Amino acid sequence: MSLHVDHLQRALSCCGIDSYTDWFETPYGSLQSQVPSSCCKISLNHTCTSTHLKTVNLPTDLNTNGCYSTVISTIKSNYPIFGGIILTIALFPLAAVILSCCLAHQLSKHRYERVD
Secondary structure, eight states: OOHHHHHHHHHHHHHSSGGGGGGGSSHHHTTTTTTGGGGGGGGGGTTTOHHHHHHHHOGBBBOOOOOOHHHHHHHHHHHHHHHHHHHHHHHHHHHHHHHHHHHHHHHHHTTTOOOO
């Protein structure tokens, strides 16, 4: 799970749910007042060591925006793409039902006649 969170935070340049301070309320960050290295700005990755993360007090070194708002804005900005994907997924079962009905109708037309 932590790998997925780290990947999300790096990909979207975000940290925590609402802000980077959310990490201070978790078992990970509460004891040492630190955030994961995935919260560091990409341009600062070379200076973002565990020692640096313990002493960081400048939000300029971290992605301060939360991931929730970032994910929502990403979805909103790509709404046509997400809508198309959802619509495509929803139409596959509908197409399968329609084709099944057509097949059943064709099979019922071609029944054998009874010869006495």
